[in-house]
Amino acid sequence: MSSASKTPVQPLALSEATRARFAREVAKFPAEQKQSAVMACLAILQQEQGWVSPEGELAVAEVLGMPVMAVHEVTTFYNMYNQKPVGRFKLNVCTNLPCQLRGGQQALEHLEHKLGVAAGETTADGLFTLQPSECQGACADAPVMLVNDRHMCSFMSHDKLDQLIDSLRSAAPAAAKA
Amino acid sequence: MNVEQILSSFKATGVETCFHGRHINPQIYADINGSNWRLKDYEARGGYAALRKILGKDGGEGLTQDQVIATVKESGLRGRGGAGFPTGLKWSFMPRQFPGQKYLVCNSDEGEPGTCKDRDIMLYNPHTVIEGMAIAAYAMGISVGYNYIHGEIFQVYERFEEALEEARAAGYLGENILGSGFNFQLHASHGFGAYICGEETALLESLEGKKGQPRFKPPFPASFGLYGKPTTINNTETFAAVPWIIRNGGQAYLECGKPNNGGTKIFSVSGDVQRPGNYEVPMGTPFAKLLELAGGVRAGRQLKAVIPGGSSSPVIPGAMMMDLTMDYDSIAKEGGSMLGSGAVIVMDDTRCMVKSLQRLSYFYAHESCGQCTPCREGTGWLSRVVDRIEYGQGRPSDMDLLDSVAGNIMGRTICALGDAAAMPVRGMLKHYRHEFEHHIEHKTCVVGAYV
Numbered sequence: 001m002s003s004a005s006k007t008p009v010q011p012l013a014l015s016e017a018t019r020a021r022f023a024r025e026v027a028k029f030p031a032e033q034k035q036s037a038v039m040a041c042l043a044i045l046q047q048e049q050g051w052v053s054p055e056g057e058l059a060v061a062e063v064l065g066m067p068v069m070a071v072h073e074v075t076t077f078y079n080m081y082n083q084k085p086v087g088r089f090k091l092n093v094c095t096n097l098p099c100q101l102r103g104g105q106q107a108l109e110h111l112e113h114k115l116g117v118a119a120g121e122t123t124a125d126g127l128f129t130l131q132p133s134e135c136q137g138a139c140a141d142a143p144v145m146l147v148n149d150r151h152m153c154s155f156m157s158h159d160k161l162d163q164l165i166d167s168l169r170s171a172a173p174a175a176a177k178a
Numbered sequence: 179m180n181v182e183q184i185l186s187s188f189k190a191t192g193v194e195t196c197f198h199g200r201h202i203n204p205q206i207y208a209d210i211n212g213s214n215w216r217l218k219d220y221e222a223r224g225g226y227a228a229l230r231k232i233l234g235k236d237g238g239e240g241l242t243q244d245q246v247i248a249t250v251k252e253s254g255l256r257g258r259g260g261a262g263f264p265t266g267l268k269w270s271f272m273p274r275q276f277p278g279q280k281y282l283v284c285n286s287d288e289g290e291p292g293t294c295k296d297r298d299i300m301l302y303n304p305h306t307v308i309e310g311m312a313i314a315a316y317a318m319g320i321s322v323g324y325n326y327i328h329g330e331i332f333q334v335y336e337r338f339e340e341a342l343e344e345a346r347a348a349g350y351l352g353e354n355i356l357g358s359g360f361n362f363q364l365h366a367s368h369g370f371g372a373y374i375c376g377e378e379t380a381l382l383e384s385l386e387g388k389k390g391q392p393r394f395k396p397p398f399p400a401s402f403g404l405y406g407k408p409t410t411i412n413n414t415e416t417f418a419a420v421p422w423i424i425r426n427g428g429q430a431y432l433e434c435g436k437p438n439n440g441g442t443k444i445f446s447v448s449g450d451v452q453r454p455g456n457y458e459v460p461m462g463t464p465f466a467k468l469l470e471l472a473g474g475v476r477a478g479r480q481l482k483a484v485i486p487g488g489s490s491s492p493v494i495p496g497a498m499m500m501d502l503t504m505d506y507d508s509i510a511k512e513g514g515s516m517l518g519s520g521a522v523i524v525m526d527d528t529r530c531m532v533k534s535l536q537r538l539s540y541f542y543a544h545e546s547c548g549q550c551t552p553c554r555e556g557t558g559w560l561s562r563v564v565d566r567i568e569y570g571q572g573r574p575s576d577m578d579l580l581d582s583v584a585g586n587i588m589g590r591t592i593c594a595l596g597d598a599a600a601m602p603v604r605g606m607l608k609h610y611r612h613e614f615e616h617h618i619e620h621k622t623c624v625v626g627a628y629v
Contacts, residue, residue: 028324028365030279033405035387039370043329066387077389077547079371080329096291097489097537098448098523134373134541135489136330137288137297139448139521140195140455149370150332153188160188167184 011058018048022063034064038074042081046149051082079134080149087122089168092133092146093156099135102142103157108132110158114165127172128165189333195455196298200471203434204458205422205442206415210302215337217344220305226350228424229309232316233358240358241424243274246317250420252428254440259285259376259413260488260518262506271400272318272410281404282315282323283385283411287369287376289328290488291541292521295444295456296414300327300334303418304341308364310417312350313424315362318410322363325414326381329370338366373545377593378411380547391549392593413519415444435461439505443520447472450479450526462505468522469500479526483609487518489538490598492605493531515605530623531610535602536561536568542599553596556587560603567614570621577614581607 014022025040038060045056052075061068075081082090093108108119111130115123122129138144141154153164179187192212201207209223220226227236234240241249251266272280284307288296300307311323327335342364345351353361367385369375375384379393382404403409419441423431432440439461445468448454452473459468465484475481481496486504492515494502502508509517525534543557560583563576584600591597607614616624 028367030405033386036367036385038387039329039368039384043368043370064387070388073389074387077372078329078369081370095537096541097485097534098292098521100537101449101523101525101529102454133330134371134544135289135291135293137294137328138190138331139292139294139523140446141190141294142448142454146330147185149329151185151188152190152331152333153185154190155194156188164184164188167179168181171179171181171184 009054009058011062012045012049012053012055014059014063018044019063022060026064035066035070038064038066038071039078042071042075043149046082050088051085087129088127088172090129090131090146090148092131092136092149094134094136094138094142094144095132096135096139098139099142099144104143107143107145107156107158107161110161111165114162127169192298192302194453195294196302198453198455200453200455201458202463202467202471203442203460205434206299206303206306206418206444207456207458212302215302215304215341217305217341217348220303224425225305225421226309226348228421229312229316229350230356231424232313233356233360235356235358243317243319246313246424249428250317250423253423253431254428254435254438255416255419255423255431256439256506257413258415258419258443258520260290260490260516262517265412265416268400268412269314269318269410271398272320273401273408274319276408279322279405279407280318280320281407281409282311282318282320282364283378283381283399283404283409284311284323284325284414284417285376285378285381285411286325286327286334286414287381288414288519289330289373289376290490290519290521291538292446292448292485292488292523293519294446294448295520297328297331297334298456299414299418299444300331300338304338305345306418306421307338307414308341308345308351310420311364312355312362313420314410314412314417315364316360320410321361323365324385324404325364325366326375326385327366327368329368329372332368335366335368342366372547373541374547374593374595377595380593381411382409389547391547392595394592436503436505436507439507443504443517445504445520445522447522447524449524450476450529451524452476459504462503462508465499465502465504465522468504469524472524475524475526479528481524482527482529483525483531485515485521485523485525485602486513487516488521489523489541490594490601491516491518492601493609494605495609514608528625530625531606531613532564532568532617532623535606536564538602539564539599542595546595546599550591550593550596552587552590553599556583556596557599559583560587560599564603567617570617572614572618574618576618577607577611580614 380390
């Protein structure tokens with residue numbers, strides 16, 4: 001992770017509030033199995049930081065007493081961890097077959113057009129990152145999308161997609177300051 | 179509105195998928211409406227009576243562990259996650275006398291394309307899962323359990339945690355449950371985007387905080403499971419069925435369905451139907467009836483094909499499907515496919531089978547964990563070959579190539595993902611070979627523009 005030409009990565013400083021959220025997850029598992037909380041801790045970190053940085057991985061490794069490479073293995077294995085910073089709103093549109101049969105792919109293309117980016121890209125203002133995704137387990141709600149991992153939006157017709165994007169755009173500046 | 183409020187306004191309400199009043203004699207989805215998921219509501223409709231009954235806290239003398247397992251065996255309940263393994267038999271494999279820690283795990287990693295039933299169970303009736311797990315834990319002498327929930331449905335994870343808090347506060351979980359001396363603590367945990375973690379040993383790896391790569395079996399989880407301890411894993415819907423069975427008896431459950439196919443089953447109907455959603459019906463209900471519940475095929479179109487049990491199950495032509503009943507035996511023996519997770523993907527006559535398979539093959543290549551070479555390499559081959567056929571660059575030899583690659587994956591991998599990727603390919607070639615040949619010869623679909 002570090003080389004002679006770079007400053008070694010320092011662990012992210014965790015707030016008391018973050019540590020308390022970690023502790024709540026760790027408490028679910030046997031004392032000698034703290035590593036079991038790594039999925040939840042990384043998800044918490046991503047919610048707070050927007051992505052899982054090398055500094056964040058180091059901090060999680062320290063808290064859970066596991067090698068940082070074991071943390072990195074988890075970050076890189078699961079699709080939802082952001083290994084790079086993303087826009088303020090990460091939009092994951094399901095395009096798997098059941099959704100595709102009900103306009104999932106068109107929903108993704110509609111957003112590409114509306115946001116002026118291709119799937120996989122972030123808008124220039126840093127507000128939106130658009131991605132296709134695999135099955136979210138809500139096939140009867142198609143088209144379905146996730147916003148920032150934790151918010152599922154169902155039955156996303158083109159009208160509702162427009163509403164969502166427009167509302168987020170107008171709410172975002174205030175939210176960014178909060 | 180703030181961001182939180184905006185996002186909440188796009189949340190599903192369950193009206194379309196669950197509270198449509200179109201179930202047939204539902205057990206798990208009975209009497210729920212989206213706002214009565216809390217513990218007091220659950221108790222009001224008979225919830226936790228089954229747990230009281232087995233613990234002898236309802237005025238009766240209680241059930242022994244053997245009696246609980248015998249009741250579940252009698253019910254004919256089979257695993258609802260996909261494999262259909264008899265639940266009572268699985269429970270009897272647990273070495274109850276093992277002196278160390280044992281674990282109970284609920285597989286709520288619902289990611290098989292087409293499947294969305296467990297989400298509605300946990301959102302709208304979470305306590306039935308908790309009660310079912312507590313009963314299972316009692317029967318197998320287990321004191322700790324985890325419910326591993328699909329990472330994409332975070333609202334469900336939060337809801338389930340809230341339900342757990344309620345159950346703990348009411349004394350249904352924890353030490354000395356209802357004063358019986360039985361201890362069982364249950365926790366929620368979550369995935370974060372990996373289809374493979376629905377495979378039970380990959381799920382255990384993930385629960386241990388590792389990448390979700392399946393373990394070689396044997397040893398099976400019953401002897402070497404979570405943290406190497408004896409572990410029983412069942413699907414969410416399987417646990418959710420248990421309280422009804424204990425309250426009403428194994429025989430009553432069996433009589434809801436067909437012999438060897440007891441009880442009700444929740445089918446997630448998606449794709450080209452008027453009313454996509456979850457439909458809980460007795461096992462053995464004709465497919466034609468299920469399709470009718472889902473409002474029939476989209477207006478003005480004809481039924482073409484059905485993938486009957488999640489994306490991994492081989493496709494069945496519509497005409498054949500209309501003669502089948504929705505149970506393990508009919509779909510397998512007469513349809514040559516699998517009931518799987520009960521995810522029914524309906525396709526109408528505007529659908530191109532090459533394009534449909536293209537999306538599925540991409541999915542399996544994307545989600546292969548990479549551990550076994552036949553799957554890691556083979557799923558990529560399948561995806562690329564179907565791609566080129568779809569894009570008009572297929573070669574006549576591709577038909578044999580697809581079959582050969584599928585054959586070289588099947589049975590040669592640690593887990594079932596390889597087979598799951600190969601089976602849809604073989605199913606498509608069996609029933610829709612002419613569409614693939616047409617694509618190769620004419621560089622275009624047999625159907626019109628794909629919409």
